[in-house]
Amino acid sequence: MWPSVRASVDEATSVRVSGDVRQGEGTIDVELxxxxxxxxxxxxxxxxxGTVEVIAADDTTFIRPDEKFVSAKGGETFKDVDPGLWxxxxxxxxxxxxxxxxxxxFVSALPEADAFGGQxxxxxxxxxxxxxxFKYSDVDAGDGHVSLYINQDDELVRLEVDGESDSKDGPAGxxxxxxxxxxxxxxxxxxxQIYQRPGF
Structure with missing residues (x-):
């Protein structure tokens, strides 16, 4: 079962993801x-x-921070930009x-295809x-432990990462x-709806 699930994850071309990612002492809710x-x-x-929306299309990435985000973290980056514009x-x-x-x-936190040794x-x-x-709990993924949720079509539908790896850069959530x-x-x-920089 797991080798085919892992292969489908590695070969995927698109997906919808949502959840919470722990970063430092805070949490970021993600919808992509x-x-x-x-x-x-x-x-x-x-x-x-605050909240930042993002769109990628036509070889360009568009971001739209809300007023709360601009006030807290914007600095010079969003100076004079209408919060309603991309x-x-x-x-x-x-x-x-x-x-x-x-x-x-997050895929890097998954067990390898042969992690279960055929069992x-x-x-x-x-x-x-x-x-x-089907929930597989406390699975050893090398750098930490994860829980895997797999549906009847052998698709990964949820991943829980404990974030207790020695690597500070590893995902958690x-x-x-x-x-x-x-x-x-x-x-x-x-x-x-796109901000036009002066002079362009």
Whole structure:
């Protein structure tokens, strides 16, 4: 079972994810959906200091922070920008947030395909969002332990990462996965909703 699930995760082209990611002493609520090559995705990140919406389309990433986020963290970056407008930034900048970096961060916490050595681990049967799933708890993933929720179609639908790895950069939290390989392309915001920098 697990080798085929792991292969489907590695070979996926798009997915819808949602959940909470622990970062330091805070938590970020994440909602993202789109292509895993970063060509097209949309979503939002919600933290204590505010919300940032994001759209990637046409080789450009658009972000729209709310007033609370701008007030708390904006600085010069969002100076004189109407909070109702999208700000365009080139896609693929080093260190910039993207769908793929978020996805790969959590996928890196998964056990390898041969982690169970051909043995079928014990699972608890339960319902998640009205769907029957199998929960595999406290699975050794090398750098830590995770819980895997897999549906009857052998699809990963939830991943819980304990975050107790020695690696400070490792992911932690709970992420739900839906609509594997079925997320439609995202369109860029309308031109009249995009901030136009003076002189451009």
């Amino acid at each position: 959906a789109g292509a895993l090559d970063d060509s097209s995705y949309a979503g939002r990140l919600i933290e204590q200091k 700000i365009s930034v080139p896609s693929g900048r080093d260190g910039a947030f993207s769908m793929s970096t978020f996805y790969e961060g 079928e681990p014990q699972a608890e049967t339960l319902r998640l969002d009205g769907e029957q799933v 709970t992420i739900d996965f839906r609509d594997w390989n079925e997320v439609p392309p995202t369109e860029a915001p309308p031109e009249d």
